[in-house]
Amino acid sequence: MSGDSSTGMGRGLAPRLMLAQVLVLGASVLTAGLVAAFVGPPLFHHHMLEAGHVPNTPELAHIEEAYRDSSFVSLGVALVFALVCAAAVTWYVTRRLQAPLGALAKAAREVSRGHLGARVGDFGSGVEFDELGRAFNLMAGQLEQTEETRRRLLSDLAHELRTPIATLTVYCEGLRDGVTTWNSDTERVMTEQTQRLARLAADLDDVSRAEEGRLSLERSATPVRDLIWSAWQAKREAFARQGVDLVADTDGAPDVDVDVDPRRLGQVLDNLLANALRHSHAGGSVHLSARTVDDTVEISVTDTGDGISAEQLPHVFDRFYRGDTARDRDRAGSGLGLTISRAIADAHQGSLVADSPGPGEGATFTVTLPAFTRLPH
Template identity: 55%
Template sequence: MVTAGGDAALVGPPLFHEHLLRAEGRLNPSELLHVERAYLDASLLSLGVAFVVALSAAGLVTWVLARRLRRPLAELSSAAGEIARGRYDRRVAPTGAGSELDALAHSFNTMATRLEVTEDTRRRLLTDLAHEMRTPVATCTAYLEALDDGVTTWGPETSAVLGQQVDRLARLAADIDDVSRAEEGRLSLEPRRVPVSRLIDNAHSVMQARYSEKGVGLSLDRREGRDAHVRVDPQRVGQVLGNLLDNALRHSPIGSQVHLESRVDGAEAVLDVIDEGEGIDAAQLPHVFERFYRGDTARDRKDRGSGIGLTISRAIVDAHGGSLTARSAGPGRGSTFEIRLPLDPGGPA
């Protein structure tokens, strides 16, 4: 309004005066002065009324927009406070107050979901650690008390039992260290150029006896790229394939078949482990690579595994510049784990 008033005051009167001069002879000087004053008064009155109307409209629009923004912002603030107090299940609905606030609400919900998953993983980790440590610690304590009380004596049997429990604790500590180093990118790699066929041949040879012992078939299929090479650490990739094949064996019933396949897709070598076993529920599929995650908590420790094999496997594949993904049509319909590694076009073997 200040700008409009200034422009009107600077531009309007000279233009109006110029038009009055063109009518010279029709108006005497006093009439000319009266007309110019009337123009100025009318202009000031018009601008004053316009200012009041514009100010009222701006105030109304500001009040409406403030109310429209205040509610979603207050909801976001309340939800953030609850998240800060540990209620990670809090979510906010789309506000409808604009694309920016809707994007903010979506980002907030994504953050809350990740925090909830992280908190659930932490609780499950602590529970698993307590469960895994309880048995060996209790066994060692019982034997030590028996030795102190003279109920039992030191001998080969006592030595074997205590050694087994200490080894179990050592393996648990090694598992935790392995998954930490894998997720922090501290894995040691010795990459070299190797044929893809050698990787799957070695994995097939290592696991064949275990599969035969359980009565599960293990087939090998090199559908494409027999001469394809990748630059990887063969020991680490062998560890990944071993984890995947061990996981497939654990979840495959007797008489079923597991397929180990390799192919070339563009500039990538693809290694698939396909089983006909229990499959993975859609709700569990996004979590299979989380550390210490186990889909079936009813299984015992021996059948379930440690829960970190897939976590370490993905970290190893990521360290090679590849990817590891899982897919399943649902429970009872098997699952497929796919490794993608960049092909090595040449260089010393």
């Protein structure tokens, strides 16, 4: 411990700062001494002769010796005084620097131990240290948010895996013990659960690649009307089976292209329509429309279903988040559809937002994409 401590002190800020000042002072005094030794005496001797003193007299020699001695004594006293001032300045500056640096070091150690809530306050030691403190707090906050997301993701993932794994385990045990026989119902249940696990794995991969910027996009100029028409064609039968009216306003859609990956944007619209259907009741309706706003295109999916409460609205794009009504009615989804959709919209330099007047008032999801006017054929 003593060896490490002495080594740390030898390499500390105060000794290094003091050594730097001593070196500067030493160089300054050495320069002054050389000037006083080689320039001062000849110049003083010349002035003494001009003042009328006779050369090579004992009186002149004594005066010149006194000049040299007083010069070197003055330089020595100045050096001692400068060293005292340097020590005082070093102590003051070191104290001013050690407090913020010590606080940063302590907070960094706390973060390294997993205490991501560690923060530093305003140091009052200059703009640079305050900026360093703000940068550290921002980094710690992002790490804390990332860790919280990771923990929530693992917890939600464990929850999502529990049901299909438990179902498969029960059926496997039943088949092994002879309680259950292999029939069409057994095959259907086990197929559904394995497909659910496969879909969950695929959705997790999509979310990871999209949020890490690894989502490959095959962009092309695609008419907005084609996107709306394709989405309507893909989902109209599912809506008809549940008695929900799906309306696609292709005539009112703007005659513009968007530079997108049609397959990925089709996935976004499919997720939004599936979410709208999940929250709609028989006799309700869902409208798919588009419009231009400045240099962007907004594609909206509006339903007349369950709506979203003000408490739920900030979380609809969170991983594995589902409202209670959807949870009760449909457990087939992975809870990642909206998360993936927003990540795909972001990858297209666009956005995806949700809005709802409240429970029972329906909801609107809007995809915003950069647009450019279609070129004439």
